[in-house]
Amino acid sequence: MSLALRVIETRDLNPLIRQLRLAAADGAILPGFTPGAHVRVQVPPASGAGDWRHYSLVELDPSADLQAPRSYTIAVRREDEGRGGSRFMHSVRVGDQLTVEAPKNEFPLHRGPGRVVLVAGGIGVTPLATMAAHCRAQGQAVRMQYAGRSRDLMALLPELQALLGEDLAVHADAEAGAPLAVDALLAACGAHDQLHVCGPKPLLDAVLAGAKARGWPHDRVHFELFSAPEAQAGDHAFEVVLSQSGRTVAVGASQSVLDALIDAGCDPMFDCKRGECGVCTCTVLEGEVEHRDYCQSEAERSAGRVMQICVSRARGPRLVLDL
Structure with missing residues (x-):
């Protein structure tokens, strides 16, 4: 569910991090959330269709009602070398409207007998x-x-x-x-x-x-x-063949398979872009994978049958994916 929210308050927490408070124009109660939840905010696209960024919801008041909030608070770190989303979020002003998806929690709080x-x-x-x-x-x-x-x-x-x-x-x-x-x-x-x-x-x-x-x-x-994957020493360019169409897409040395596919006009499924959620999992038909995800087991990685295209790469010059 998408929400049209207005920026009702901004605050610079330090030279790099800006806090924004978002609310409905009519002050209506917003969808509730649990600790660890995030929202996705639409930002101007780097290319092609609309782009989204994830921001965790911040609530430091122990008495706050998370199930019936009147506003959402997020904090955005400016990444000058990024794709432009954080720079946009640092440019918005009070009164601006943003498109925000309802909260989702992939990092819930776990409690037990200890601390x-x-x-x-x-x-x-x-x-x-x-x-x-x-x-x-x-x-x-x-x-x-x-x-x-x-x-x-x-x-x-x-x-x-x-x-x-x-x-x-x-x-x-x-x-x-x-x-x-x-x-x-x-x-x-x-x-x-x-x-x-x-x-x-x-x-x-x-x-x-x-x-x-x-x-x-x-x-x-x-x-x-809480950071985008960075290029590693030895990363090289390679090709990805999409078996369902026969199309070949070039992946740059500092580019993810996911971003290369998006730039080529494809519409792959994805969410976190950090190798955690598993939404972008693809079946590997040919080629050896350099796994860099956090969601597969060691046995799954050794089998090499699937990969997370947001972070994992080819060890060799070519991969064939069931896409």
């Missing part, structure tokens, strides 16, 4: 902030580890300090002279704590690797990646 442990990296703090407020409202034991490059670029820090007090630990790379010590973080977790991680790929990879090394069950760590 809820929230691990935030950079702008990944946004869904975790709402989780923290909800835990406070429900009397759930919660602790947050918030990491960033420097305190002046860490959004919502004063609000989280007021909300969580001693249950908030802050790590600034500029002060510590090194990234967050993930091993120490995991070692401090209780046996029944549930981890929720949101941030850039290096943080997520470190937490997942550390949890696996400790033999933690897969369902104890819940995550959302």
Whole structure:
């Protein structure tokens, strides 16, 4: 369901992150949401059809009614080297109208007999902030580890300090002279704590690797990646053959298969564009895949029968997909 919402408030949280509050023009109650939910906002297209961006919903008031909200609050980090969506969101003004899809939650809060442990990296703090407020409202034991490059670029820090007090630990790379010590973080977790991680790929990879090394069950760590996939050393151009039409599409060294297909006028299904949701799964008929997703098992990756075209690539010069 799409909603026509107006920008009713803007606030610069720091030089890179802007907060927007959106509401219906008539002040009507909006569809409810749960902690961890996001909305999709339509932005001017990079090419072809309309483009969309995901933004987590932020609610730091423990007394707020998430099932009958009068507004949605989001925070947008400006990415000057991106495709233009964040730059557009930083240009909107109070009174502007945006097309917004109703909230969807692919990163729900999980509670158990232990604490809820929230691990935030950079702008990944946004869904975790709402989780923290909800835990406070429900009397759930919660602790947050918030990491960033420097305190002046860490959004919502004063609000989280007021909300969580001693249950908030802050790590600034500029002060510590090194990234967050993930091993120490995991070692401090209780046996029944549930981890929720949101941030850039290096943080997520470190937490997942550390949890696996400790033999933690897969369902104890819940995550959302909050950055677009970056090119890696050795990435090369290749061709994708679409078996149903016989068409061949060139994929650049710094381009995803998904984006190449969209640029070529195709209309593949997708959602997160981060390799988490599995919506863009395609059957591989020929070729070897460099898997970079977070939704397939090791057995599925080894079989090589399907791939997530938003992040995974070809190891060789050519892939044939059942599209």
